[in-house]
Amino acid sequence: AQSVSQHNHHVILSEAASLELGCNYSYGGTVNLFWYVQYPGQHLQLLLKYFSGDPLVKGIKGFEAEFIKSKFSFNLRKPSVQWSDTAEYFCAGSLPGGGYNKLIFGAGTRLAVHP
């Protein structure tokens, strides 16, 4: 069965530390991948997405993610986190043509950034 896995459920960092959140998917073939963020008390927002082309995707607020097909991974990165990055991050994936109804979310990673 298709799935999206986020192995880190809780991450704690100090400001200015580098961030990498893991995301692995189990789809075979072409896949669309997304990262969403939910700041405390706010609604979910799309950070970035990958459909095809350059495997290094730039998103909002200095985030980027790299699609590595051989590793079935789409890890989220940021070189230097800020306290305002404290949030829950969700990776999601879907099959092209499989429709938006087949978007599958990971369990989420709670990031806490300490000043």
Next chain:
Amino acid sequence: DVKVTQSSRYLVKRTGEKVFLECVQDMDHENMFWYRQDPGLGLRLIYFSYDVKMKEKGDIPEGYSVSREKKERFSLILESASTNQTSMYLCASSPRVQISPGHFGDGTRLSIL
């Protein structure tokens, strides 16, 4: 600013009650979605709708139904609420050509006692 509005942020109901969760979007989007969000499980799709009066089941439709009588409004109905439906419910919308839900509401935290 575009908005997806959910009628309640917090709701407390009793077991066996019929519960309505309302969602309205002002972006003229064709697609609307209902998810539930539970710790350690991420977001799971309950139902989605790609047009007025059109609906399709998501991954966990049991115990729920939906209604889309107008393009801007998508209602989630718990036919007979049970304690295992205590959760955070998120509504989302996107335009027809976009495969991912682009705009989310603030969520409704529903407690079933």
